[in-house]
Amino acid sequence: MSMATATPRAGQTRKRTRIQAANEARILDAALEVFSTYGYRGATVDQIAGGAGMTKPNLLYYFRRKQDIYLAVLNRTLEMWLQPLEHLDAEGDPAAEITAYIDRKLELSRDNPEASRLFAMEIMQGSPILGPVLTGRLKKLVDEKAAVLKAWIDAGRLAPVDPYHLIFMVWATTQHYADFETQIRAVLGTKATRPAHFDIAKRTLEQVFLRGIIGD
């Protein structure tokens, strides 16, 4: 499987009509919903078509194969997924930068839980598609930002913790609110008024991380 974007039937298409663009968007929205819930194998084209309000053959006119829909959805959400860490600025203040990073990731979990679960599903199934992205672009990005954290530690501006695992901790704690949403709701019960519990989550994460890694 390559990472190429799926395009509708090549040929005489010079430019997409407004209707085509709208239909593709509706398909990708529905596909995100289904793939993020059941994973690639558990998802069915019929389900996606139903969610997009069209018939299966009609959907397959836009994306010839199930695989193509999956690739398109992953591609559409990839940038959103990588952006928060990319914004971590070596020139900024460590505490402010890390706080902002946590906040961005948490907002993503609150506003796009399906995107978070899509990647979680893909990775838990062994990253069959995203594998190359993880060992390539993502690893490069993390190496770079881990070096930034390392520099802050060496300068005494951050407690001496492993920078890679610190990044993993931020990923884990923020994505948890998207990926395990049903468990959070079940446990919090009536306390889980959305988005109120996100504010409490934010405050808790900031408290623990900042006290944990910034010297008093």
Add this chain to the structure above:
Amino acid sequence: MSMATATPRAGQTRKRTRIQAANEARILDAALEVFSTYGYRGATVDQIAGGAGMTKPNLLYYFRRKQDIYLAVLNRTLEMWLQPLEHLDAEGDPAAEITAYIDRKLELSRDNPEASRLFAMEIMQGSPILGPVLTGRLKKLVDEKAAVLKAWIDAGRLAPVDPYHLIFMVWATTQHYADFETQIRAVLGTKATRPAHFDIAKRTLEQVFLRGIIGD
């Protein structure tokens, strides 16, 4: 769906033979592997049978339906999943208890990543089966332990953080090493010699959590 354990063809079975018990165990091992990778819908009976070294009809002699296998696997791993938190002792020292809790959860992720992913898959798919367990037994357990943390906070032995979200943080950071194993490996690259990176993870988690919530 009820939570009853699946039993092989009722009838003349007085007690299971050694072979039956061994076959059931092999089936459940294979089922854990497959369900934890693909989720309920993505898993196929054929795949499980293959993993257990038997044919599909033979497997279905032991568990009549796919659902029954799933229920049996969930039941077999449920206790393991709940135990670490249950051991948190109100009478112990806060720092020692929380450290021990983190360690137990992390060991579970290291030694039983499939079990962790099984529950992650189930919850991400909306907890269709475990829903009642989450709102029942799990919620009760978390309420109880959150009260313990609250008492420690009120006694000034723990920084004033939300106890529920603190528990979520421990879940998230420890399970991350099981659920997102392929991502961890991809990012760490050659640094990810197992179980060496688990030791670094353990040290990092303990550092951040203890500095974060225990007053200096």
Add this chain to the structure above:
DNA sequence: GTCTATAGAATGATAGAC
């Protein structure tokens, strides 16, 4: 571009020989 109809493969589950 969208539909009905359907081919062809895979899947859950069963029947019956041994």
Add this chain to the structure above:
DNA sequence: GTCTATCATTCTATAGAC
């Protein structure tokens, strides 16, 4: 208890009418 053979269903994907 275990196998081969098979059924009914569901699924991906395609053909062809409109």
